Each structure stands twice: as structure tokens, then as C-alpha cells.
Amino acid sequence: MTLLFLITIFLLSMFIGYFVVQGVTPALHSPLMSVSNAISGVVIIGALWTAALAEGFNAEEILSLFAVFFAGFNIFGGFAVSERMLKLFEKKGKNK
């Protein structure tokens, strides 16, 4: 894929992000942060590619596996904490 194509995708995605986040109510800014934080753990895809290509036991392999672990921690922790937070908001809506 050419760099130009990737830059196009990047810039258009920035605009999508801008418009999507504009709609978020201030009361949900904390969950927004933690959900977007969890989503940024998507770098795990990069970590999985590099880990899969490691040849035998060396620095590259260890670093890749650490990258998988840290991104995974970001993802699992981020979604779990968002879920906890959002449960708090949902419940009240129903109790009313």
C-alpha cells in the first residue's frame, strides 16, 4: 500500500473521530476516555504480527511478547473498567 493511500485513510479517520466525539455528552467523558483508551490497544495487532514472525528465542521475540502483553493489558483492563463505569450509568436509567 502506498504511503499516499495510508495518509488519506489517516486524515479521513481524524475527521470521523472529530465528528463522532462531538456527539458525546460531557457526562460520559470519563467512559469515552476509557473506551477510546481500550480501543487504542489495537496496536496489539502489530504486536501479534511481529511476535508471530519471531524466529527462535531472541530479543525480538521477547520484546514482541511483552508488546502483546502490554497491549492486551490495555485492552482487557480498559474494556473491563469501561464496563464497570457504564453499568453505573445504565442502572439508574432503569431504576427510575
Add this chain to the structure above:
Amino acid sequence: MIAFEGIFLIYLLSSIFFILAVRGLASPASAERGNHLGITGMAVCVLVTLLVVPSRNDVGIFLALIAAAISGITIANKIKMTALPQMIALLNAAGALSSLLVGVVQILRHQAHAFDTSVGMIIGAVAFSGSCVAFFKLSGLYTFQRLKFANLINALILGVIAFYWTRFSIDGTMQTAYMMIALSLVFGATITLPVGGADMPIMISVLNAASGFAAAGIGFSLSNIVLIITGAIVGASGTILAFVMTKAMNKNFFQILFQHKNVEQKQALNEKTAHTASVQDAAFLMQNASKVIIVPGFGMASAGAQYALKNMTDVLEDKYGVEVKFAIHPVAGRMPGHMNVLLAEAKVDYEKVYGLEDINPDFVSADVAYVIGANDITNPAAKTDTSSPLYGMPVLDVVKAKTVIFVKRSLAAGYSGADNPLFFADNTLMLYGDAKKITEEITADL
């Protein structure tokens, strides 16, 4: 790298899930579904990657994922809601570190353009060390605020990073790369260290954006669209949040990052001129009011007073038929929306919780404004006193309420260092003590 069409489309699908996830957060009713869409999107792209990429390393990857799941979910469930800002900082640090490590491996293998990969590595390193410092500061493990010549040091470091970046893009050697990474780590720390207290919500948003951009940078180096799309969305979202916060403080990014105010807390001398109240006075005023507006700040979080407040609200509403509302300033607390989450935790109905613009016209008709653990965000000098460091910042108009009950430990100035004339106003009653204890005592007296 390898990019055949099938996996490209799956990654595109995941990206769409992520966009819908953020979209779901627009309203409390659809927010939980939004989170589930995010989880689905993540599961899809991770599983497909695991299935498609021929790996010699399945056991290691599997173990790393299990360890991540156990530690991540355990910590997320154990953490107290008041400690949320630290948790976000910690998670952000982990994500940024992962971007940095992937970049390093890419370079060790000479598989990527040095220039593309450097962007991801530099931003990842800055976001990582910055988030670590933010984590320590938010946990209260570290309170150091002033850094001498901070701006000069930061400018110098930034210059040297640029130099190594250019050099690395040309020579591509590991030594240059390590220097570039080390300096980026230092830069992340030095830029976060002097930012404190009330400016923290902005810094957290900036760091969140940075980890998104780091992932996007790695996406460029791997030619991976899901990283680019998602990183760009997270980056944009963090940037917008930071703008919303800075606007709410009438500042700009540069002031947050480069103009560090003297945070020495001045103890107001004339404690006598402030009117003080007893718990009984406060209870009496509130039970005879027809409308009470509660204004929480970081003090509510640090005292864990949200449940006590909810109890007080219930008694006021059920026993005395008082109309109770909550007023939340955009920068109250230590992260965007911090107060809303804590009130939600205590099961305060979110329809009673209002933002700055919606609640301000209400203060005129309020009998009591109950300010608990907040200070700068209520300071009327922000409107009138051009010499105040807060001048121009939109504040909650609590001073317009018939009576202001101000629960606070002392008359000390807030984070901004500005004295609050509200303490000495004729309609203000000061109640000294711990936010939670005082609220409980008032409730007992109602």
C-alpha cells in the same frame, strides 16, 4: 507487510465497530452497547490475526494474552472509582509502551522505514513516560510540581530528539534509535512533571491522544489500516477532549504545558471575616429550602463523599420535598467527567446532574448552593477581577444563590493560588471539615 484482501476487509470491519463504539457513548442509554461493540471489534481483529498469521510462537502469544487478561481484568475490577484517573493513566502507559516495543522490533528486523517507525516510537515513548509520571502524581506518590527552567530544558530535549530523528532516518542504526527513544522518554517525563492538580484532566486527555497517534504511527510502519484508522480516531478524540477542557479553563495548550504557575498555597489571613456555620445551621437551611444545588469538586472524590451526598439528597427530597440538583464544572476533578462517574456510582440520577451552561441560570432561584470540595470553579473573581489568575475562566455562579454553604478544610486558596472572595461574601457560610464527615453529620441532623 503482508496484506491480502480478506484480512484487509476484516480490519476495515473492526474499524467500523470501533467508530460505532465511540458513537454509542453519545447517550447513557446506548453507552454500554457502545462498549460491547468495541469489544466485538477488538475480538474480531485479534482472532482473525491469530488465525491467519502463520506463527512459530503460538504458546508464547497465548501465555502473554492470558497474563494480560488476568491482570487487566483483576485490576479493573478491584480499583476504586475514585482512583479512576490513575487507572486510565496506567492503561494508557501500557498501550503506549506496546507501540514503542513494536517499533523497536520492526527496526531491529530492518523491516520498516526508519522515518515512519520513528514517529510511532517517539510519540509512544513520550506517551509512556508521561503516563507513568501522571500515574504517580495522581496516586499521590509524587507531588513534585516545579521544575526549574522547564521550558528551556524541554525545548533543548525536543531539539536533540529532532536531530536524532533526522539522523536515524538517514543512517538507520540502532545506536541512533536508542538515543532517540531515551530522549523521548525523558521528554515525556519533563513535560508532565510540572503539570498538576486542576490541569490534570487536560494532560490525561493529551496523553490519551498521544497513545492513539503512536498506534497510528506504528500502523504506517506496518501498513496496517486498522491501526491507522483506530489510532487516528483515538487521537482525534483525546485532542477534542483536551480542547473542551482548556476552553472550560479559558486557557490554551501552551499555557498548560509551558506556563507553570506558582502553586504555593497562600493561607488567607483574615479567617475571622468569613462567616462560619454549624452543622445544625446547614441542616436547618437546607430542609427549609425549596431548591438546593450541590457543587462537587475534587474534594468530594478524595474524601469519598459521593454516597454521603446521595443519602443527604434522598432525605432532603423524600422528607422535605426539596428540589436537589447537581452542578458539574467541566474541569471538576482530575479527569474529564470524573464527578459524573462518582455520582453515578452513588446512584444519583443522571437527570439531576447538570453541566455548567445548563445550571448557571438556576443559581438565582436556588435557596442553598452546597459547595463540597470545590474552589476555583466557583470563584466569582474569574468574572470581575482582571488581576486574578482565573480571570476569564467560566465559573459556576454559586454566588447568586441565596445562601452558599461551603464545605472545606480551611480557607486556603485552590490549585490556582487565587484567593476566593466567595469565602468572605455576606451570603456565604463556611463549614470546616472533611467533606464526607460533614455531609453525614448534616444528614443525621435533618
